[in-house]
Amino acid sequence: MTTMTTTTTTTVLEASGVTMRFGGLTAVRSVDLTVNTGEIVGLIGPNGAGKTTFFNCLTGLYVPTEGKVSYKGTVLPAKPHLVTDAGIARTFQNIRLFANMTVLENVLVGRHTRTKEGLWSALLRGPGFKRAEAASHARAMELLEFIGLAHKADHLSRNLPYGEQRKLEIARALASEPGLLLLDEPTAGMNPQETRAAEELVFAIRDQGIAVLVIEHDMRFIFNLCDRVAVLVQGEKLVEGSSEVVQADERVVAAYLGTPFEGAPGAAEVAEVEAAEAEAEAAAATPDDTAPGTTGTDNSGTSTTGSEGKSL
Numbered sequence: 001m002t003t004m005t006t007t008t009t010t011t012v013l014e015a016s017g018v019t020m021r022f023g024g025l026t027a028v029r030s031v032d033l034t035v036n037t038g039e040i041v042g043l044i045g046p047n048g049a050g051k052t053t054f055f056n057c058l059t060g061l062y063v064p065t066e067g068k069v070s071y072k073g074t075v076l077p078a079k080p081h082l083v084t085d086a087g088i089a090r091t092f093q094n095i096r097l098f099a100n101m102t103v104l105e106n107v108l109v110g111r112h113t114r115t116k117e118g119l120w121s122a123l124l125r126g127p128g129f130k131r132a133e134a135a136s137h138a139r140a141m142e143l144l145e146f147i148g149l150a151h152k153a154d155h156l157s158r159n160l161p162y163g164e165q166r167k168l169e170i171a172r173a174l175a176s177e178p179g180l181l182l183l184d185e186p187t188a189g190m191n192p193q194e195t196r197a198a199e200e201l202v203f204a205i206r207d208q209g210i211a212v213l214v215i216e217h218d219m220r221f222i223f224n225l226c227d228r229v230a231v232l233v234q235g236e237k238l239v240e241g242s243s244e245v246v247q248a249d250e251r252v253v254a255a256y257l258g259t260p261f262e263g264a265p266g267a268a269e270v271a272e273v274e275a276a277e278a279e280a281e282a283a284a285a286t287p288d289d290t291a292p293g294t295t296g297t298d299n300s301g302t303s304t305t306g307s308e309g310k311s312l
C-alpha cells in the first residue's frame with residue numbers, strides 16, 4: 001500500500017501596507033510581507049532601512065500609521081503581550097536577558113504566557129499550581145537541551161559567553177510556544193563558529209514547525225538559510241525572492257553601496273530636493289532682471305536695484 005502525504009502551506013504572517021511615520025520621517029512605507037508555514041524568510045537592507053521598525057510594527061511595540069498585520073488569518077491588536085499570546089515571539093538586536101537570573105529562570109519567564117494558573121493558585125501553591133510548575137520546568141529544560149545549554153541551567157545568565165546569551169534569548173522566545181519566531185540580528189557579535197551553530201539552530205527550529213523571519217547583516221548567513229529574502233531600502237520593499245534572485249539583482253548591490261539607481265525608493269524625493277536646490281542656486285547666481293524695483297546690497301554695502309544691478 002502506498003501512503004500519500006500532503007503538505008498544506010498556510011500563511012502564518014501577513015503584513016499588508018504597513019507604514020510607520022515618526023513625525024516627518026517615513027521609516028516604513030507600505031510594506032507587504034507574508035511568511036508561510038515551514039519557511040525561513042530573511043529581511044535585509046542597509047542601516048536605517050526600517051527593518052527593526054517593521055519588526056516593531058509586527059510585534060505590537062509600534063502601532064503602524066497605516067496597514068495591518070495578521071497572524072494565521074486574524075488581525076493582531078498592536079499590544080506586545082497579545083501578539084505573544086497569539087503565537088509570535090521575538091528576540092531583540094540588543095540582548096535583553098535578566099542578567100541576575102539563572103539560565104533556567106530566564107526560560108521560565110518566557111513560559112508565563114502559556115501558564116494558566118492564577119494568582120491565588122500561585123500564592124497557595126495548590127496541586128494545580130505544582131503540576132503546572134513541574135510541567136513548565138520540564139519544558140524549559142527540554143528547550144535548554146534543544147539549544148545545548150541544559151548543562152548550564154543553574155548558571156547566572158550574565159556569566160554566559162556572548163554567543164550562548166544569544167541562544168538563551170532564542171530559548172526564552174521559544175518558551176512561549178510560538179508559531180512564528182522573529183529574530184533581530186541573531187548573529188550580531190558572534191564568531192564564525194557560533195554563527196554556523198546559529199544557522200543550524202534556526203534550521204532545527206524550522207524543522208519543529210515554527211516559521212522564522214530573520215533580520216541579519218551577515219549576508220552569507222541569510223543566503224544560506226532563507227527560502228525567501230525581502231530587501232528594504234529607505235523603508236520600502238525593493239525586491240523579494242529567492243537568495244539567488246536577490247543576490248543577482250544589481251539594485252540590491254547599488255542600495256548597499258549607496259549608488260543611486262533608477263526607481264530607487266526615495267529617489268523621487270531626492271531628485272525633487274536636488275532640483276529645488278539647483279533652482280535656488282541658479283536664481284542666486286543670476287541677476288534677477290524680471291523683478292524691477294527690487295533692491296539689494298552688494299558686497300561693498302552699496303544699495304543696488306535688482307533689474308539693472310547699477311548703483312542708485
Ligand SMILES: Nc1ncnc2c1ncn2[C@@H]1O[C@H](COP(=O)(O)OP(=O)(O)OP(=O)(O)O)[C@@H](O)[C@H]1O
Binds near residue numbers: 051053054
Ligand atoms: N522611535 C523612533 N523615532 C524616530 N525615528 C525612528 C525611531 N525608530 C527608528 N527611527 C528612524 O527610522 C529609520 C529606520 O530605523 P530602523 O532602526 O528601523 O532601521 P534598521 O533597518 O533596523 O537599521 P539597522 O540595520 O541599523 O538596525 C531610521 O532613520 C531611524 O532613525
